Amino acid sequence: QVQLVESGGGLVQPGESLRLSCAASGSVSSVYAMGWYRQAPGKQRELAALSTNIYTTTYANSVKGRFTISRDNAKNTVYLQMNSLKPEDTAVYYCYGHFISGEYWGQGTQVTVSS
Numbered sequence: 001q002v003q004l005v006e007s008g009g010g011l012v013q014p015g016e017s018l019r020l021s022c023a024a025s026g027s028v029s030s031v032y033a034m035g036w037y038r039q040a041p042g043k044q045r046e047l048a049a050l051s052t053n054i055y056t057t058t059y060a061n062s063v064k065g066r067f068t069i070s071r072d073n074a075k076n077t078v079y080l081q082m083n084s085l086k087p088e089d090t091a092v093y094y095c096y097g098h099f100i101s102g103e104y105w106g107q108g109t110q111v112t113v114s115s
Contacts, residue, residue, distance in 0.1 A: 009109030022095030
């Protein structure tokens with residue numbers, strides 16, 4: 001089993017930045033991918049950014065050039081640096097991890113972008 005714990009959400013104004021963190025614990029010896037999904041009110045959960053075990057990255061078109069995903073394998077942690085935030089980035093952000101033991105989700109952290 002793997003536990004994913006997110007932190008770093010909050011309320012910011014348009015144009016500001018936030019950094020999300022997700023720490024994995026448990027059976028994390030073999031990881032295939034880690035990343036971030038988000039779900040806005042009334043919408044389906046969607047991919048924001050994903051990093052694979054061969055360090056390829058995928059971003060949603062809506063966040064390209066503004067968000068950056070990174071990983072610290074020594075800490076089993078994945079980060080999402082979010083710059084130039086827009087009101088449409090408002091959502092619950094969920095950490096995702098695909099390990100040899102299966103796929104796991106964090107509990108979610110709220111990001112609200114509003115003036």
